[in-house]
Amino acid sequence: MRIPAHVRHETMPDGGVVVLDCADGQWYVFNSGARDFWQCWSSGRSLAQSVAAVSDRHPDLPRERIAADGAALLGQLTALGLVEAEGEGRGGSRSTTRGWAARFGSAEAPSRAANPLRSDGAGAVPGAVSGAATRARPMARRRAVSRRYPAGPRRPTLGPTIALLGAALAVRLPFAVVHRAVRATRGRWASAPEDPRRAEECLAALRRTARWFPGRAACLEISLAAVLLSAAHRRRLDWCLGAAPDPFRFHAWVACDGAAVAASLSAPEDDGEPPPYRAVLTV
Template structure:
């Protein structure tokens, strides 16, 4: 009997039509799955048992042959295991954590942020350094920058909360610095550079990653006390749901 465990680095969010999006915080990759796959995923997350999940879902669809449901479930489980979204174990009680599921791997969409300088020279220097550090960390497995942000924001750190004005100013500096970068610099680089720049200046903010639907889009941004740092672009009309907050 195969038992399934959801790793702690897998985070899930809702998707339309009963589906689910999930984020692998180790690889930095997003996935999406439909409603039927989500039914299986939820049962595996709840029970940790492959066979129980298959039987439960088969009972919900009496018009579909059990062997067809099981075959699809095996393919789904193999796909999830291959991508590091599920761990398959033998005769071991699983420890369930997050809620996610499979589908097509996507990349972060581009986003822009509003510039507003505050005239503080050190914030500008910290912004440039924050972007450089972000570009370096994002060349490594995603778990590395995620860990770096987590360490910087631990209670024993001496960072104080940033104000919205300070965060907007830092974001503006990071975006201007990114304009001179010959490689990719979009929402992921901008937001991480802003959070790291604020940390170098002794300030803290939330680094958020989330998704939107129809079509699937994935985004990274900065928040202060639950409020998104101001930005003006076409995506302002889009509501992104938070999947992971660091």
């Protein structure tokens, strides 16, 4: 088994795993039971080898039950295109790419989708109830600019307005297209990293502009607009997409040469200090 190149994953502090499918921008949350199998498959083990490894971790559980749960999970992940057998191409059903931007910034607990691993009785692999089908609940279409941000000038400036408009249009495209477009700004065109102070000023200007913006202006649009605005000046800002647990929520921010810009780590729905977001994808 192998994990396709378009699938990115990160282990959270609570032991769960967050997965981002870069082909369609869909997030998945794995609990500890699914995590055990995922770690085995990400290291190239077969189903039989994975069942043996998970059985060793849980000697008190029936091996037959672990094997059944593992086979069901593998079937689900294969259908989603998150796991492939060696030598096979991408297959399975795909979720829609439309509206992927609405999944960022949700502070609500993820919803639970239909799951073949549901087994509430005794003997199940710990945490295998939610398996791989736990997805982020789409965030309501609402203005995501907090009033605690400074009001700024009476009218937005031209550069941030164009960048925010471009970002708002870009997030309506399939995620894979946006991902490739951001990567295209790297290299010779925007080889020099952005100055952290300039990045802070850029974010402040974008947030002020967002107050006048008629469309959705959440963390995803603002961070992407900051990347585009820096690229227009031939400077490179890293675009980071990640998550934080308890409850799981997803965020987009920017970084200068690997160091996160503090102002972008704060989301409007955060109360007090921002949670410890962990990057799953950095472009």
